Amino acid sequence: MGKKPMKFIGRGLVDKGDKKSAVGKIYLIIERCKGCNLCIEFCPKDVLKESSVFNKKGYHPPELIEVPGEKMCVGCGYCSLICPEFAIYTEIEEDEKEAE
Amino acid sequence: MSMEFDVDYEYQDRCMYMAESHPSDEMLRDDRIPHIWCTGCGCGEIISTYIEAVKELDINPDKVAIVSGIGCIGRAAGYLKFDSFHTTHGRAIPFATGLKVARPELDVSVISGDGDLFAIGGNHIIHAARRNMDILVICSNNYTYGMTGGQFSPATPIDSFTTTTPYGNCERPFNLCDLLASAGAAYVARWTSIHVRRLQKSIKEALTKKGFRFIEVLTPCPTGFGRRNKMGTAIDTSKFYQDHGKIDHGADTRDVRLEDPLSDFSIGTFVDLDKETYLEAKERIFSREVKK
Amino acid sequence: MTAVITGTHFLTGNDAAAEGAISAGCRFFAGYPITPSTEIAERVSRRFPQIGGSYIQMEDEIASMCAILGASWAGVKSMTATSGPGYSLMLENIGLGVMMETPTVVVNVQRGSPSTGIPTxxxxxxxxxxxxxxxxxxxxxxxxxxxxxxxxxFLIKAFNFSEQYRVPVTVLMDECVSHMSEKVVIPKEEEIKLFNRKKPKDKPEKHLPFKPDKDMIPPMAAAGEGYKIHVTGLTHDYKGYPVMSAECHEPLVRRLCDKIRNNVKKITLIEEYKTDDADVLVIAFGAVSRSAMTAVKIARERGEKVGLLRLITIWPFPDHVIQAYAQKVKGFVVAEINYGQVLYEVQRCARTDNVVAHVPLTGGRLHSPEEILDGIKEAGK
Incomplete structure (x- = not known):
């Protein structure tokens, strides 16, 4: 196990040029959240953080990190797949889809 | 018994968009959500990736049947909105076999756990693999019997601590992938609950294939196994899986043994064969012999 | 080849049972070889491919039982055949079949027991x-x-019962009956009365798979019909969803029992021979009833008022029949190839002043009529 070297492609090396990233919308079903924080930890864009509020079950659901510019949701849907509770999902904004 | 907290509704304005339902709800018994699984349990990801795979393949949900045994992941059948059967402990595979053979047009998947499939159901799974029975088996391997509180299972690594191995486990675990590869499975893969994209792709791949297909999914059990074996929270275990799971497609299954839960391990598609399935052999032999 | 082989045949009990299942519309058999039931599997494995049925030999009887439950939920009539040791393994999932209300048939060709006993x-x-x-x-x-x-x-009857009451039905054969060859007349297909499970009439969105009709039996959808049913061995509500409460458990278990108990008179099948004026009633079933018949005939020739009650349906036990006879006869003789099983049921139903004589055999051979006559003597005292 682990004998072969792993190949990494650094994200920073990809020439983005003038391409605009897609903009995603995040939807949250707040009462389903059990506060496992998987979406927060594993968001590829790091756009989420734990909030300070409680839902009805007493968990802290995620909220957006309010940093404009780089750290924007791109609607990749990773949080949707990784959420064990079906509490979060993303959509790509329609006009941005066109631009892709 | 459950405590309810006052919700700060201002929060909803600050954050994202609030929704009432999830796109997966169409294939989910959403009247049963939230499910019983602990915070951070990997069972949920198996369900979400399965649903995504079915959606992307555009399979008619009326023709999908889920069979599960007993255990935490055994409850999966109760959350998926397909024809779903929650059977006795270890017996999901023979039940699924009856379902598939009697109604071959169904896509029959067994979703169950390491204890259910490999201890009490061990005989059934090797024979289903031997027959190359046309079912997909997804095994949530959390190294333990979670539902009963964390006893050692046939997948528990040696030396591990569980509620029934308080001094350490004296038994060696099965190499699940190798066991089924040698028993005759047509497709064998291993992923973890953090590799959701690849897991989903693997489920898609498996759903389009025939014969006996097996996907082992390593899932964190923060409440049971993780807590007693210094694996930390579900986040810690997931990060560990992300860092130490080394993709090794086509690896010899003899080399993918999970000896130590805290060292590197292989993930990937290990076996992907086109071989005559049980139903194909049945069709071939009976169409030749039975024409009286 | 046609499914129903109408005509007169010379068949063993096992072969006849296989043909009965085929005539009943059974098209799925999962089994595991075990003496003395194996010939049923052998005949079915030859016959099913000719008529579009599926025979599968499983890794053990546990798997066989599960597979036939799965097939039944796929909408196909299913069965298995076994003997005592295999039946022991099947019982786990006969319980599942009861809880899931799954129609299916299990043939148990009984042999000398306990454990491996006398297989032949x-x-x-x-x-x-x-x-x-x-x-x-x-x-x-x-x-x-x-x-x-x-x-x-009776295989046809067993399938009809299972379909009507949505319960696994056991055919309690014994080795003697299974291996004896006799004339078997198979009727024309159109003369065979079959009962098929009720299907739901409501729309899938509104369907409640475990909501019983007035007869206490819910209609049954099959997998693949669009109903997206959930079926579990856990205590469940009308939706089929697990509910862990006494409030849900109580009515469910009561209904599972009462749908049979309340219909015991409808289900009961018995055969009576010279019972009208009998002082002593011999009770027997299966192969023993043949020895018992000879014994009763001998006793009658001697002028003794002896009758024979043959139990055809043993479960649900026909309490009402025994209780009625308890008012009329002096004594009962229970002849069975075990060391006391139906005996206790008869004792339960008898009056305190009835003599209940027992003629047990532990297995390996049939009673001779003389042995049963000894019992008749004891009961007539």
């Missing part, structure tokens, strides 16, 4: 096991033929 010889010692073998409160139907013709006829 007769026994009748699985009577109580058929009733109580799986854990929990439940009711089942068990039917016992005494000749190859009945093996054919």
């Amino acid at each position: 010889s007769v026994g009748q010692s699985d009577v109580m096991q058929a009733r109580w073998g799986s854990h929990g409160d439940y009711e089942v139907i068990a039917i016992s033929p005494n000749c190859p013709q009945e093996c054919y006829d």
Whole structure:
């Protein structure tokens, strides 16, 4: 196990040029959240953080990190797949889809 | 018994968009959500990736049947909105076999756990693999019997601590992938609950294939196994899986043994064969012999 | 080849049972070879491919039982055949079949027991096991033929019961009946009366798979029909969803029992011979009823008022029949190839002043009529 070297492609090396990233919308079903924080930890864009509020079950659901510019949701849907509770999902904004 | 907290509704304005339902709800018994699984349990990801795979393949949900045994992941059948059967402990595979053979047009998947499939159901799974029975088996391997509180299972690594191995486990675990590869499975893969994209792709791949297909999914059990074996929270275990799971497609299954839960391990598609399935052999032999 | 082989045949009990199942519309058999039932699997494995059925040999009897439940939920009539040791393994999932209300048929060709016992010889010692073998409160139907013709006829009856009451039905055969060859008349297909499970009439969105009709039996959808049913061995509500409460458990378990108990008179099948004026009633079932018939005839020739009551459906036990006879006869003789099983049921139903004589055999051979005559003497005292 682990004998072969792993190949990494650094994200920073990809020439983005003038391409605009897609903009995603995040939807949250707040009462389903059990506060496992998987979406927060594993968001590829790091756009989420734990909030300070409680839902009805007493968990802290995620909220957006309010940093404009780089750290924007791109609607990749990773949080949707990784959420064990079906509490979060993303959509790509329609006009941005066109631009892709 | 459950405590309810006052919700700060201002929060909803600050954050994202609030929704009432999830796109997966169409294939989910959403009247049963939230499910019983602990915070951070990997069972949920198996369900979400399965649903995504079915959606992307555009399979008619009326023709999908889920069979599960007993255990935490055994409850999966109760959350998926397909024809779903929650059977006795270890017996999901023979039940699924009856379902598939009697109604071959169904896509029959067994979703169950390491204890259910490999201890009490061990005989059934090797024979289903031997027959190359046309079912997909997804095994949530959390190294333990979670539902009963964390006893050692046939997948528990040696030396591990569980509620029934308080001094350490004296038994060696099965190499699940190798066991089924040698028993005759047509497709064998291993992923973890953090590799959701690849897991989903693997489920898609498996759903389009025939014969006996097996996907082992390593899932964190923060409440049971993780807590007693210094694996930390579900986040810690997931990060560990992300860092130490080394993709090794086509690896010899003899080399993918999970000896130590805290060292590197292989993930990937290990076996992907086109071989005559049980139903194909049945069709071939009976169409030749039975024409009286 | 046609499914129903109309005509007169010379068949063993096992072969007749296989043909009975085929005539009943059974098209799925999962089994595991075990003496003395194996010939059923052998015949079915030859016949099913000719008529579009599926035979599958599983890795053990546990798997066989599960597979036939799965097939039944796929909408196909299913069965298995076994003997005592295999039946022991099946009981776990006969319980599942009861809880999931799954119509299916299990043939148990009884042999000398306990454990491996006498595999090639007769026994009748699985009577109580058929009733109580799986854990929990439940009711089942068990039917016992005494000749190859009945093996054919009663397999059809067993399927009809299972479809009507949505319960696994056990056919309690014994080695003698299974291996004897006799004339078997198979009727024309159109003359065979079949009962098929009720199908739901409501729309899938509104369907409640475990909501019973007035007859206490819910209609049954099959997998793949769009109903997206959930079926579990856990205590469940009308939706089929698990509910862990006494409020849900109580009515469910009561209904599972009552749908059989309340219909005991409808289900009961018996055969009576010279019972009208009898002072002593011999009670027997299966192969023993043949020895008992000879014994009763001998006693009658001697001028003794003896009758024969043959139990055809053993479960649910026909309490009402025994209780009625208890008012009329002096004594009962229970002849069975076990060390006391139906005996206790008869004692329960008898009056305190009835003599209940027992003629047990532990297996390996049939009673001689003389042995039963000894019992008649004791009961007539």
